[in-house]
Amino acid sequence: MSERLRPRDLAFLAAESPSTPMHNATVEIFDPGDSGFDYDRLLELIEDRISFVPRYRQRIQTVPGRLANPVWVDDEDFDLAYHVRRSALPRPGSLDQLRELVARIISRPLDRSRPLWEMYFVEGLADGQVALLSKSHQVLVDGVDTVDLGQVLLDVSERPKELGGDEWRAGRRVSPAGLLVDAVRDSVREPGTVVDTVRSRTGALVRCADSATRRTSRVVNGLTGRDPERETPINGPLSQQRRVVTVRTDLADYRTVRKVHGGTVNDVVLATVTGALRAWLMARSESLRGLRQIRAVVPISVIDEELEATSLGSQIAAHFVDLPVGEPSPVVRLHQVSYSFLAHKETGRGVAANRLAGIAGFAPTTFHAIGSRVAATEARRGFQVSVTNVPGPQSPLYAAGARMVATYPVHPLLPGHALAIGVTSYDGHVYYGVTADRDLLPDADLFGHCLREALDELVDTATGVRPRVPRGRKRGSRDGQKPPKVAPEP
Structure with missing residues (x-):
């Protein structure tokens, strides 16, 4: 019987x-x-490892008459070359060109008639580098039955492990009559598993009073219901196109700030995001008098038996924090963010970053997938932006002997949310992946500049270097890029 x-x-x-x-x-x-x-x-490499994630060779099959939930079935026409595609940039390809390609690819929905994932091998980058762009549907990677394919592709040494693959053959095709029989059998054994069915013409769900239905309604209402509590420049009706911004920073800077001002690296990351939002809003001539805070949801790893278990040794829960964009002092912003996590730290449920980073494989890809699911279920709570920070290993990883030199998470946008931020630390660096709506945030690149400036400002406070211009400063970032023009605070 197929899994429903x-x-x-x-x-x-x-x-x-x-x-x-x-x-x-x-x-x-x-x-x-x-x-x-x-x-x-x-x-x-994928043929050798895909047996560890069998869901990646399955597609969704609806039940005739939609009398029960769809099921996962083996794709009898599975074609690995369809899912793993080849692309190239004009040599020598720049990071800007790569980001534009990524933005176009992630703007396209996945084909629901096939397994819900794609991977692109992008050639032509400068210095002979190549890029892998992978995208997987949120229903595919849940961290319970399926982890992200990227987690099983990477090795800790240049010599890849030969795992031998498998002699996979698609399971027997299930006939429409067989699907109906299975639905009836399931409804008798476990009535709660078939009470909700997606109505394709209306997009509505059949609802009942059991707990499974309440969880489903929470997700649906969160994604399609109430708008964010407060209108901000990062909220509004979305277009079908995206922008992607990537920022690479040094992990040592965050540790320097943490050592001087206390807190955690995650606190410093959120303070950096807060400072970037503040500078970006000011550069857009947005008034901060009526916008002192931006509410963010930050998925965090916890030990909580009441939450759904994952295969990663912990659960993921939503934590809400008000980012103080109206506060001019970077140190005060950091302390306010740190204080918002104090109650969580005192519960003892938190999971240390070094424990997460030590999980076998490159677990951040799976944690980001779960984090985006958690954010989606909480959309009714009225936040304006999601920020998911996942610690990764601080030693290099390899794919078929090739060293991974950078990794950027790219999160989906929720309805009405024009900005989502993913953060991953890896091999001495902290990588930001910013997803933005192409129409609502045409100046998304400016936000990337502001992230670097906000981190520089925090580092200055920790190293005794007095910021030359404390707010809306114009000095260049560390990588020599031209700084954005920042308007004075109104």
């Missing part, structure tokens, strides 16, 4: 629209060196 989709997964499918595709993505950049890492080698 759970109610919360149906909710993600019901809420998906052309302007809100529900897939997560990751951009990873590799230096092939002498490894010979190319498209064909990537195909071989």
Whole structure:
């Protein structure tokens, strides 16, 4: 018997629209060196590892008459070359060109008639580097039955482990009559598993009073119901196109700030995001008098038996924090963010960053996928932006012998949310992946500049360097890029 989709997964499918595709993505950049890492080698690597994530060879099959939840079935026409695609930039390709390509690809919904994932091998980057862009639907990667494919592709050494693959054959095709029989059998054994069905013509769900239905309704209402509590420049009706901004910073800077001012690296990351939002709003000549805070949801890893278990050794819960964008002092902003996490730290449920980073494989890709699911279920809580920060290993990882030199998470946008921020620390750096609506945030690149400036400002307070211009400063960032013009505070 095939596995039936759970109610919360149906909710993600019901809420998906052309302007809100529900897939997560990751951009990873590799230096092939002498490894010979190319498209064909990537195909071989995936064939060797895909047996660890069998859901990646399954598609969604609806039940005739939609009398029960759809089921996962083996794709009898599975074609790995369809899912793993080859692309290229004009040599020498720049990071800006890569970001534009990624933005176009993530704007397109996945084909629901096939397994819900795609991967692109992008050649032509400067210095002989290549990039992998992977995107997987939120119903595919739940951290319970399925982890992200990227988690099983990477090794801790240049010599890849040969796991041997498998002799996979698609399971027997289930006939419409067989699907109906299974639905009836399930309804008798476990009535709660079939009470909710997506109505394709209306997008509505059949509701009842049991707990499974309440969870489903929470997700659907969150994704399609109430607008954010407060109108801000980062909220509004979304277009079907996206922008992607990537920022690479040094982990040592965050540790320097933490050592002097206390808190955690996560606190420093959120203070950096807060400072960037503040500077970006000021650069847009937005008045901060009526906007002192921006409410963010920050998925965090906890130990909580009441939450759904994951295969990663912890659960993921939503934490809400008001980012003090109206506060001019970077140190005060940091302390306010740290204080918002104090109660959580005192519960003892928190999971240390070094424990998360030590999980086998590159777990951040899976944690980001779960984090975006958590944010979606909490959309009714009236936040304006989601920020997911996941600690990764601080030693290099490899794909078929090619060293990964950068990784950027790319989160989906929720309805009415024009900005989402993913953060991953890896091998001595902190990588920001910013997803923005192309029409609502045409100046998303400016936000990337503001992230660097906000971090510089915090580092200055920790190293005794007096900021030359404390607010709306014009000095250049550390990588020599031209700074944005920042308007004075109104």
